Amino acid sequence: MRSSALATVFVAALGLPLAATAPASAVAPVTYTHAQAAKEFRAHGVSWTSSGHCDNRDDSRCTSFTGIRRTTVSGVIALKRTSHCAVTVTAGTEKGHSRTGKYRHDNGYKVDLHVTNCLDTYIRKHFRSAGTRGDGAKLYKSANGNVYAYEKPKKGALHWDVTYYNGSA
Template identity: 55%
Template sequence: MNRHLARPAGLAASAVLLAGGLLAATAPTVTAAPAKYTQAAAAQQLRQAGIRWTSSGGCSDRNNSGCTSFEQINRTTVAGVIAFKRASGCAVTITGGTERGHAPGTYSHWNGYKVDIHVTSCVDRYVTKFRDIGPRPGDHAKQYRSPAGNVYAREGTHWDVTYLNGNL
């Protein structure tokens, strides 16, 4: 039996013809961009959670490497920092956000996946409980992976944190 199946234009789902002529569609693969915050919205969320930030330039301009910006930061990054503060009980101060001047890449500061957190003995004690995943290629920064898969890399005076989700 010859069946002609019409599919609406632009439908990304693939179809499989099963025995007996039944048609099953698989779910489309969707890669959505992460939800973002504006500077003001991210600052409000962080402030409400008791998280502080500092900027060597005393500014929040995303295009100025001397500033600490949250413009276009991923919502999951903000949620991750808040989850870290709550779970660790540590005072958390962000020293770097989405501003220019950080290393490029898909999971970069500019793309909203990373923040820098000031080193304190409390933060050090908490992060080093995570799984040691060895030195980062290139700069050999010591790295730890949280149970949620987020990566904390020790870069001298701060932790360079990549939040892949909003959990700890």
């Protein structure tokens, strides 16, 4: 008899359940509140800035993390860790971004990152070129499938518009 089958028979003989589910309170949420995400970023040396010096999700001048996906936060932290660069988030889930498609800012999949020589060099050297987006942004794709768009908006500052599909860089 295989060890897994033997263990199942033993557990059943003891009258114990064969499987258990964690209580809902023990399951990690898919998204963070602003305070939760800010705490994670702060703990890992990721900074953020806001032109309005605020975090209100309903104000486009703010940088909000309300509803940001855990995998997006993990991806930003992984980028900081692997690149050894300063990473500053300049936009999160606040209104004012494109509302096209599933993988967008307000759904918690995207952040904008401040452009630095260190970050530019790391992204261009370690991620493969993936063409150009419809708005002219040059695209780079990480080995894990995340997309980094070098965005030059008509108004606002040059930045990396990053879509995180998973918690890797």
